[in-house]
Amino acid sequence: MLFLVTSFLFTSCVEEPEALKIQSTENGQLMKVKAWFEENKTKLRLPERGSNLRSESQELILPFFEKEPDWDKFHHYYFPDGREVYEVNLQNKETPIFGNLLDSIRSIPSEELVIQNIMFIKNPEFERYDPIIARYYPKGELDVKSFKKMNYTKINEYWSGKLELFTYDEHHFIGFEFEEGKIINEITYSKNNTGAKVKDYKNADVRCTTYVLPVTNCVLTSSGTYCSSNYNDLVNVTYCSTGGSGGNYIYTYGGNDGTGSGTYIDPSGVTGTEYIVPIIPAPETFILNQFSNPCGSQIFKQLMKASILKSSIGNLNQANAIIQLLQDANDVEFIVKNSDLTSATGNTTKTKRYINSTSDKLEILIEFDNDYLENATRLSIARTMLHETIHAFLVYNFYKDPTGEFKQGLQNFATTKGYTDMNDVHHNFMPQYVDAIGYSLAVWNQVYGNSGNIPRSYFDDLAWGGLTFSQHNSTTNQYTWHDVFQDLVPSETERIRIQNVINNEANNEYSAKGEPCN
Amino acid sequence: MSIQQKVNLAISVLFVLMACSSQKNIQIKSDEYDLINFLLEQNDNYKVSQDFLSWDENSYSTYRDFNPSEIEEFDFLAINKELDLDSLFTSEEIDQLKNKIDSEKPMKLKKNAVIEPSKLVTNKMDVIYPASIMGVAYPIIIQGTRGKTFGFILSSFSEKGTYYSIYKKKDEFDWDIIHKTMIAIE
Known part of the structure; x- marks a missing residue:
């Protein structure tokens, strides 16, 4: 058992394999994009309009550097209007970084902090692939993702941060602020004429100059994008140069507010003969929490807030660590939803791994039965979610490291x-997580449960749910217990008592301590 | 032979043909219920849901889904996990399987076709946790060109999970399992 726990901890830390399975047809197309880029990259400049940030323009224009796509790391997808897109990761050392990120997320190297991609959007009329630079800035440590986990059409609800779009030559034209996968704000930048403000970055190797720019909030409506004429916030754009080649560019800004919804964005005024900045749709979110049952959805979100629970739970909170690991899994979509689990089979949940024939993506799907969500207490549902998540974790590990x-x-x-x-x-393997589930449930109940003063032992009893028996004879009311439950709880009376706690919460009986889910 | 005799003969032939056809349908149907009843006997402690599991909802909608060698399964304890239907079946049998996969299937078990109708769970509301209940998909039966009969079935068990299995018929009451894998866990 100790070996297995050690293995779990070990495998939890193993980095995701980077190799992408490149379809031969996709690869052939990508090589065309690469050839076009190599031939045209020196022409990918907007026409000079007499001034820019570097020479007093009202636009935000970051210092230019040649882009170096890593052609082995790409996403391939289509915009809703049918245009083909290859979104390729940039392997440049230069990355403009939000200064507040450097302050708040110190433990993560800058090259891992920001996903910096170049989107090649195929022009339907001509054989050309007009590029846009997309930079994904995480809000906090938990929002730091790897390249494979997200792209312009696949931002999931667990991500908060800012997606900033630039032309190839670093003219900024739109930014999106995300909060848990929803666009809450859209931002454009223009220069502040009131003067400069200095952001003091004390790094012996870095020499910085900071400019202050106003942020304009825009609202997207069905008839177009409307931006306020007055700026709401100031942007500090800090250019830093280091002793090394390329330098670091840092730009920072304060908070802002406003709302927005998805539609097409037209970077008007930034078109040219050599480089056509394409019209692009708003980014798309991919919802992994597909609960239509509001109560189920809420409980799952609460459990997902590992960052809230982590501080108070510490290492015992393995269950939430597992949720976090699955959430960050790069190669599998981890989806939860409710559904009618096939009539009267008595199944409350099921977890499976399969290829979604619609998206052609590998998914680990956890389904919760509608009747169970209607009838059980919130405590029982939270327990079941943690239980199924551990199944998902095991299933994921078998996939990730089949010979490990x-x-x-x-x-x-x-x-x-x-x-x-x-x-x-x-x-029989999962009982080693009973303590973790019990502890996680106790803390969840303390923060979200509203179920009063329940002793910790009650959550430990409940944590056995799904791990106690394999069969139940309703005529004789006898259980066929799982081996490990029988070993760890040798008293039949005690086993029955624990099982009754589980049953009471599952059926929302009078003696249940949890509240119903409606 | 008079006209009347000819008519009688034609009617007789028609009846015989209809009877044969009807007999054939009953035989195909009984293969399916033979397999269901075999599973019920194997899992005597379980009640059975009258509603059939859906093949489609369990992601079994194409020939590829049914071919174990083409699907990477998560069950490392699967029986004969590399079974290749392309090798097992002739092209005619594969066509037969593809047609059956695409065909409409019944939604509910027939009460009079299962060995213990009293074990049928007809109303989901009657199910109170904990209950040991199983569900099955309507089996897909292939009549092999070499006289063999094969059955494909999904079975789901409360507190356990859902399994995909392929059987070869031995006789009316017995089937040999040639592939079994867990496809979902509860």
């Missing part, structure tokens, strides 16, 4: 115990 120590450990566990069914393997 973790899977080998579980195979040995199955062999030693004589199990021939995955159900037995999962449910």
Whole structure:
């Protein structure tokens, strides 16, 4: 058992494999894009209009640097109007970075902090691929994602931050502020004429100059984009040069407000003969929490707020650490939803891994039965979510490292115990998480549960849910207990007592301590 | 032979043909219920839902989904996980399977076709946790060109999960399992 726990901790820290499976047709197309880029990259400049930020323009224009796409790391998708897009990661060392990020997320290197991509948008009329630079700035540490996890059409609800779009030669034309996957604000920048403000970056190797620019909030409506004439905030754009080549560019700004909704953005006034800045749609979000049941959705979101729980729970909160790991999994979409789980089979949930035939993406899907969500207490539902998440974690690990120590450990566990069914393997392995589930539930209840003063032991009892029995004979009211539950709770009376706690919460019985989910 | 005799003969032939056809339908149907009843006997402690599981909702909608060798499964304890239907079946049998996959299937179990109708759960509201209930998809039966009969089925068990299985018929009451894998866990 200790080996398996060690394996779990080990595999939790293993970095995602970077290799992308490149479809041959996609690869062929990408090579065309690469050839076009190599031939035309020196022409990708907007026409000079006499001035820019560097020479007193009202526009925000960052210092230019040649882009170096990493052609092995790309996303391929289509805009809603059918235009083809290759979004390729940039391997440049130069990255404009929000100064407040450098302050707030000190532990993460800048090259891992910001995803910096170049979007090649195919021009439907001509054989050209007009580029746009997209930079994804996380709001906090938990929003730091890897390249594979997000692109312009796939921003999930767990991400908060800012997506800034620039022309190839670094004219900024629109920014989007996201809060948990929703666009809450759109931002344009123009120069502040009131003077400069200095952001003091004390780094011996860095020499910085800071400019202050106003931020204009824009609202998108069905008839177009409207921007306020008065600026709401100031932007500090700090240009820093280092002793090394390329230098670092840092720009910072304060808070802002406003609302916006998706529509087409026309960077009017920035078109030219050599480089046509394409019209692009607003970014798309990909919703992983697909609950239509509001109560189920709310509980899941609460459990997802690992950052809130983590500080008070510490290392015991393995269950939330697992949720975080799945949320960050790069190669699998981790989706939760409610549905009618096939009639009267008595299933409350199921977790599976499959290829979604619509999106052609690998998904780990957790489904919760509608009737269960209607009938159970919130406490029972939270418990079940944590339980299913651990199933998902195991399933994900088998996929991620099919020949690794973790899977080998579980195979040995199955062999030693004589199990021939995955159900037995999962449910006899998972009791090692009972403490973590119980602790997580207790804290969840303390923060969100509103179920009064419940002793910790009650949550530990409840944490056994789904791990106690494999069959129940309704005629004799006898259970076929799982081996490990029987080993760890040797008293039949105690097992029945624990099972009754689980049943009471699942059926929202009179003696249940949780509140109903409606 | 008089006209009347000819008419009688034609009617008789028609009846015989209809009877044969009807007999064939019953036989195909009984293969499906033979497999269902076999599973019910194997899982005697479970009640069974009258509603069939949906193949489509469990992501089994194309021939590729049914072919274990083409699907990367998460069940490392699966029986014969690399089974290749392309090798097992002739092209005619594969066509037969594809047609069956695309065909409409019944939604509910027939009460008079299961061995213990009293075990049927007809109303979801009657199910109170904890209850041991199983559900099955309407089996897909392939009549092999070499006289073999194969059955494909999904089965779901409360507190356990959902399984995809392929069986080869031995006789009316017995089937050999040639592939089984868990596709979802509860």
